[in-house]
Amino acid sequence: MLNSIQAWRERGWQVIDAAAYREAWQRFGGSVATHPLVIEQLAELAQIPVRYLGWTQGGELKAALPAWGRHLALSKDVLKRHGKKGLFDLGNAEIILPAADDAAAPLRHAGRYLSALNQGRFTGLKAQPEQLAMARPHEDLSKKFRYNQRRELRLLEEAGGLVRPISDFSAAEIAAMYCDLFQRRWGFPATGAARMAEVVERLRELLIGSVLFLDGAPIAIQLVYRVESTQWISVEYVNGGVDPETKAFSPGSVLSFLNTQAAWEDANARGKALRFSFGRADREYKDRWCNPVPVFQS
Template identity: 70%
Template sequence: MLSHLRAWRERGWTPIDAAEYADAWQRFGGSVATHPQVVERLAGLAGIAVRYLGWFTDGGLQAAMPTWGRHLALSKDVLKQHDKRGLFDLGNAEIILPMAATAQAPVRHRARYLSSLNATQVLGLREQPEGLALAREPEQYSKKFRYNQRREQRLLEEAGGLVRPMLELSAAEQAVIYADLFQRRWGFEATGKAHLAEVFSLMRDFMTGSLIYLNDQPVAIQVLYRVEAPQWVSLEYINGGVDPQNREFSPGSVLSFINTQTAWTEARALDKPLRYSFGRADREYKDRWCNRVPVYQV
């Protein structure tokens, strides 16, 4: 029965190896959640083997995807099935499958938050009720908004605030600070708290952004992962933490301004569009920073 269902799901697709998948991603592009090394490292941490599939047309590979059973790889549902719920956190990451611009292929594996970039390539998609929040370009913010953000940053720095790159810290230091500030902000533990240092170490090659200190104490942090595809830059804002006792200086808002502005500057230096995802468009603060865009599911 299982082999019959798999044959139905994979109809038209062919098993490929990890190197072929990586080659497809480097040619066609993808997102953080489909990057070959992100998939390999996090699947390795989970101890769940990845089955890579390719779609061939006239003998040439036109599309590829990493799978866990009937789901795309790194699925939260599969982690739950293996009693590894919350082992790592990718938020509600945008899924961009590596597909040639002219490719059209059916996907029968379960997936959510499939990008609008794949909307004309993947057959059988349904638009999700909720959208995805993608950061606006700097020019799309009002002059007043930009003025206020710069003013808040100046006041914070005058009060002793200091901006530090995340990569100045070790994975263990990042984990301690993130777990503490997340708990302070939300009142419950961060997803995968026990494995944060290990996950941050595995993801260090993709980590970007800064954190903020005030009087030598960390007061705001954001977990950001970034990959560069041939045609665009994909950046995922996974989650963050902030010390609510310093609300008067709006360190969380200041950090969002710094991180988004830096990411846009870097992407434009590469002459590539930026897909800076805040995940699901489900909170009012995201509307301040983002445009809502459609996403799809299978």
């Protein structure tokens, strides 16, 4: 019975290897949550093997996907079913699967937060009630808002604050700062706290952004992952932590300003579109930084 269901779901698709998937991603593009390194490393951490599938037309690979059973790989539902809920945190990440613009490959695997970029590339997409928050270019933010962010940064620096690149720190240091500041900010542990150092180590080359310090202690940090494909750069802001005792300096807002500004400058310098996702459009502060965009499910 299981094999017949799998055969129905995968009809028209064929099994490919990780190298072919990687090649498809580099050629057609994707997002952080579908990047070959992210899939390989987090699936290995979860000890759940990935089944890579390809859609071929005229002998040419036109689309590819990583699967965990009937779900797209890294699915929270599959983690939960395996007793590994919260093993790692990618937030509600934007899903862009690698495919040619006109592939029209049938997507029968379950997935959520599928980008509108998948339309035309895949069929079987249904509108999802939720939306994602996608960062606006800084020139689209009001002059007053930008002025206030720069002023808050200046006040923080005048008080002895320091901005340091996250690349200055080891995976263990990043995980310790993040888990501590997240706990202080929200009052409960970060998703994936127990294995955070290992996750950061596995994905460290994709981590971007800065860490804010005051009086030698970290006061704000964000987990922001960046991947680059031929046409665009995909950035996923998973979550962050701040020291609530320093809220007079608005460190979370200052850090969002710095991290988004650096990402836009990088994308503009490379002449590529930027898709900087803040995850689900579910919090008021995201409205200041982002535009809500429609997403789909399969």
